[in-house]
Amino acid sequence: MAGLIEDYGLIGDGETAALVGRDGSIDWLCWPRFDSDACFAALLGTAEHGCWRLAPVTPCESERRYQDDTLILETDHTTDTGRVRVVDFMPIREGASVLVRTVRGLAGTVTVRSAVDLQFDYGSMPPWIEVDGDTALARVGPDLVVLRAPVALSLERGILGAEVAVREGEEVHFVLAYGDSAIGPPPPIDPRAALAETRRRWGDWIGKFGGATDWPEAVRRSLITLKALIYRPTGGIVAAPTTSLPEAPAGEMNWDYRFCWLRDATFTLSALINAGYADEAKAWRDWLLRAVAGAPDKMRIMYRLDGSRRLEEWQPGWLPGFRWATPVRIGNAASRQLQLDVYGEVIDALHLAAKAGIAPSEQSFALQVAIVQHVADVWREPDQGLWEVRGKPRHHVYSKASAWVALDRFTRDPATTERADPDGLARFRDLAGFVHRDICANGYDPGLGRFVSYYGSQELDASLLLLPIVGFLPADDERMAATIAAIERELVEDGLVRRWRAHGENPEGAFLACSCWLAECQAMQGRHAAARATFERLLSVRNDLGLLAEEYDTRGRRLAGNFPQALSHLALVQTALALSGPIVRRGGEA
Template sequence: MSAVLEDYALIGDTHTAALVSRDASVDWLCLPRFDSGACFAALLGDHRHGYWSLRPRGEGWHVRRRYRGDSLVLETTFSRGGEAVRVVDCMPVRGERPELVRRVEGVAGRVAMRCDLVPRPDYGSITPWLRADGRAWTMIAGPDRLTLDAGPPVTESTEDTLASEFAVGEGDVADFRLSWRTGPDSGTAWQGAGAVIDDTERWWRDWAARCAYDGPYRDAVVRSLLTLKALTYAPTGGTVAAPTTSLPERLDGVRNWDYRFCWLRDATFTLLALLDAGYEREAGEWREWLLRAVAGRPEQMQVSYGIDGRRRLPELELDWLPGYAGARPVRAGNAAAGQYQLDIYGEVMDALHQARAHGIPPDEDAWRLQRGLMDFLEGNWRDPDNGIWEMRGPRRQFTHSKVMAWAAADRAVRAVTDFGLDGPADRWRRLREEIFDEVCAKGYDPGRNTFVQHYGSTSLDAALLTIPNVGFLPAEDERMRGTVAAVEKDLAAGPLVWRYRGGGGESDGLPEGEGAFLACSFWLADNYILQGERDRGRELFERILGLRNDVGLLSEEYDPHERRLLGNFPQALSHIPLITTAFNLAGPGGPVQRRAVTGED
């Protein structure tokens, strides 16, 4: 069985990423891209499905690990008595081909080591051919060609497994490199891991040094920014929601989705986080990915796209994988891409508005796209949809979706009044007012003083905490204060907030079916800050920071009963609001305030 999520660290090369366990086993790696088949898939099964372990022999080892400063170079140190050894892992920022580089460093005494390499392309389903070429080994299966260059010789080989046993003393090093390519190897001699590791560390440190945040939470903000950069596909600028698939929202459940794609809903959140942190170039690249991805007719806009902007993301079940902690099915692809979610029109309109407001060079295609989106919304905003949480049941009149339709109309008006762009501002003002009046009449329960999940419902929805973020109502409005109080009462426990009450009944007053959704806790903290309760927001923020693992990573959800992270890992939509809330705590004029205050029109 794979390790608990807290035991994994992330390394990556801005094209794909790997998860390395606390005992220095690479249990997840898709090559050559985030959305490719995994050659190591033990994360979703066991060692039969592919892994690469590099650790000392014997038992009783104490493990410490860390990233080297502000980088994605990972150090795992094993110590026992007077013995100590360090494993250093990194993926060099992509050059000619993807590479995973590992170095064993002797720290104290003489330590016996073992390397086990079990490649299984296509999500653990294929056993490749293994061929020796001097001290290098090649593993071939269909389009996948993996080459292992190793300092220590391979001492054991079977039809499908390579192993080495060796020892390192203080000051000794042993280097390994696994590379991927489609054609024959170029034959270039490998010079070892030292310079590669140093160059990789320097690249990440230089990138992190551009961060504009200089407050008390700098380490957490920089680690989250590094994680976002690692989840960005460099050729297009698209950011995946997570580098994994099918990590469950409930350990024995079926809510196991593929998150290795780009969601439009994350557009504004990502853009603002990058801009506030000083990464204008990356924000501009994300804007360009967004424009390319949604090009076409507005009614054809999807919820999510591939990292290169592709639209077809067919959902398949990988029935040979037993799943993480037995959670099945394991899926590749995501059928939610075909859902109708009204709120994404507001998110795209807002993202392009924020890009313009922050001085990202204007693009004629952006305004042409926005005009088309408004033409569509004017005739379709009343339609029911699947909502922000991508519910696979019947479509409903979700309140949050209507609020985002309001945000779309508001940003269209602002484009005309604030930036002098050509458009029917008066008509859009009337639309904005019409949506506002309907939401307040049908999406608000005056008896309970709270907005509700959908029209005619008594259910709550933590997505309603974002209402002040877009300027629909100020956080101080009594209707928002009532909504916050209702969420605290019905959807929160301590620092944790659930999205909504799911099926399956209740236990200890908490909804069953999934863990608490971590982004919702940051949204609640933002409301406290906007309402002037800064100390309360800070306390909540710091309690959620305490749920990160030892290398600063968060997944999508958290299970307070099992005290475990849940869902795909690491999750962009947990790290993005972490950055935003840290900036909001830094003082007036944080990203939520700037997003909400759009000026007079």
């Protein structure tokens, strides 16, 4: 069974990613894309579902780190006979996708063993394997993988094995590459040259970051993680490279996050723009326009990396799940939900892009016109809300506020107001005022003295923290201040913010992005010491490599949910910059 989520590190090539365990086992890899079938799926089962183990043959103590400002992972293993360093990385993809594992002798002599167990189709389909000395070729359907090792390979029960004694000063390389089975194996690479080029490219990219922040290390690591989650061919950002890592221990809230969410649009643009990455921000804006096209009534809440729409959900019953959490899900049925907030997110993203100097396009204007017309027709409808609840649709307060955001930005943005029909503009402006009043009348409970999760309820919901962030009400408005205080009182556990009150014996963890939203709200209220304390509590639950999952189990004291999570790292970057100086903010300048 897989280890804890925090035991894993991330490596990637800009089109897919692998999770490397502290013990030297690669337990998750989808090839050739983030959303392809996994060929290493031990993360959601056992070693027999596919993994690549590379470690000393005798017991060892291990420590690890990323090389500075890169996604190159180093793990030092110390045994009774010596010490070796395993360097794991994937060169930024220009041709074939390649995974390199280099073993360097640091002291004495250490014998290491490599065991590659390829199991395609999420751990269910072993390939046909041919071995020729130090090279092995594996084929199944359209997939081809070639392993090049420093010594002769063995093949036993489908596992490609190799042992090598590495002495001080020596270096050996294992290289795994993906190709098309109809074309043949990709050519070999020079591992040393690939390492140098990968180090240079990561260093050059993060070197563009010039933002002022009191937490530069955390921001830089989060930015590198986010860059690794951007699908280079299209500019889309994957929510996480994993599926079905549970939000609650041994629970059923296990979802596939290997897709691009429209909801992340404004969070992504604001973080990239404020960090100085205009090219990536523009690529995301362009992906957004291609995916949505021109029909808001057909808009999905999420898309595939290339903008395609089919995300049918199914369950591979042969996988026992991460630490016995079932079911494992492939695809995501929530893609068909009605979630009103996505309309506001798309328009706010386009508004923010224009404010940051990314030139608007004809499609951008036409799409915004179509969206506000659609919002005028549907804003009264109940929906599944920001949290994609798979239950009865409700009139969620934040969803209504996002509909207001769509109308508000459209009627205030010079890029749209200068071109829009004056009569239509006046109608949308009036409607924005009406929606705002409706939310304040029905989403606020005067008896409780605060906003609620959905109309008619008394529930609290951490998405209400976004109301001041999007500019719906000031954070020091009496109604908003009381809502923030209630969230601090009732939803904060061990310094971290839950989405809603904990229920049952095994509740889900604290939702990490919500802690960043609370810190921003506290700063807007002038409570700067509280904001820093909230934010630094979030930083304290990163793993030793600086990575965050979607949630944190405050009772079990471990990360929970898909990993690493883009939204958590986006929120970290945005909040770190917001607490350190002026930024481009959704509701206005900070």
